[in-house]
Amino acid sequence: MADRRRINGPVGTTLPPIFDRPSPPRDRVENPENAIRKIFLKTGVTPSASGSAYLELESPNMTSPSNTSLKLTCTVHGPRALPRSAPFSPHIILTTHVKYAPFATKQRRGYLRDSSERDLGVHLETALRGAIIADRWPKSGADIIVTIIEGDQDRNAPENQRDDCWDMMNVLSGCITVASAAIADAGIDCVDTVAGGVAALVAKDATSSPSIVLDPAVADYHKIHAACCIAYLPTRDEVTNIWFKGQLPGADVMLYNNMVERALIACRNANRVVVTALKKTINAEQEAS
């Protein structure tokens, strides 16, 4: 991807600064079984957008100084008039853009969206379309732009042959959660606050048998067999998007169902964060007025 119009950074890996004294190794924190990593969520961070939100994921086992592993910002522009060339639409038209910042992952990203980013955008659009009441806004469009400032990767983890696509699941669930908050902030009608959650079938080390965990920090596990990312409307008990990847060992049919059930628990947890963040926004606005 040769982009001649911009000054490009170095191609390939960039190394984070190495400190003289490495931070003391923290005790490995095992998440409780039905808990997800802590989420920081705040709405109204971009004044120029009609709605916006910022999400950060805490990662207790991370060795980096900031102690975070996923940083997302989402802006919603609209509802606004469709471009003149667009055909008549009786409902709102969503456009989703998901973009990694060039420095978000170990492998530098280009300025143009690649196939994985477009893939995330399509998944995000499906997840949100089920939550939005589209016919409240005829003849209008909304652009939803998610920028991944920091991907869900451990930068100090050694380079290995591990397939690094698993962290896309966590990124997608974060995208869904942050976009849901930004849409509510923009005042676009929704049937519910949608939230994303991930469950994965992991092996903790080479000898242990696979088990299902919520919200897996990819670097913490020896091998990930399968993962499933779900967008879920809790009050309606509806799933708007499901993305399952990987191979389930054996012929256990219930394993798939179990993974979906566990992912729904992760969704409910994330949804609680969204609702709390939204209520906090509105209470702050009421105090200001």
Next chain:
Amino acid sequence: MAMAQAQTVAVPGQLLGSSSKYVAGPGTHIHESNLYSSLLGTIRIVQPEKAPGPAKRMHRIAALNTPNTPSSTSTLPAISVSPASSGAAEQHDKREVLPEVGNIVLCRVTRITPREATVSILVVGDAMLSAQWQGVVRVQDVRATEKDRVKIYESFRPGDIVRAQVISLGDQANYYLSTANNELGVIMAISEAGNTMFPVTWKEYKDPETGLSESRKVAKPL
């Protein structure tokens, strides 16, 4: 109109009550005979208006103009969710409103052709729009009588401020507007000399300095 000051907040998907107890107002939706919020904001409950004696014969446009108030037949209070930022004066109202069929809008004429006048819609009801919405007043919608003798250039000029009613969502780009009513038409006009004019008849605006009159589709001054 009694306004219950129940300042409780709602998030999208929050249960507000049974649809047998309330009428769904703006910002809410009905799912399985229950009312849910569809917006982030504060809940407002508006008691139905008591009909004061025999109702006056409603003007056609006035009736269309008030979709938010419950119809006089319903006795249930209307529940609605309004975004919180609209209450804060220093914050600009982030909530977009869309022109709907029946709304009275204020717009500025941007372009005229023999068939239609193109306008940009500025205000819907009492809400300012932040986005650009384009509308069209077709020649047959300018006035109710003698439609075949209407000439657009004798009714509107670019720059005029027009009060109009939305009659259709229109085509891909334009809302269709109508000024076929006494209350609708040009409410502010600038003469060719550049002075603000005042209306003298249903068809004329007059420049106070040059004394020349120009023809317009004049709205009845309120």
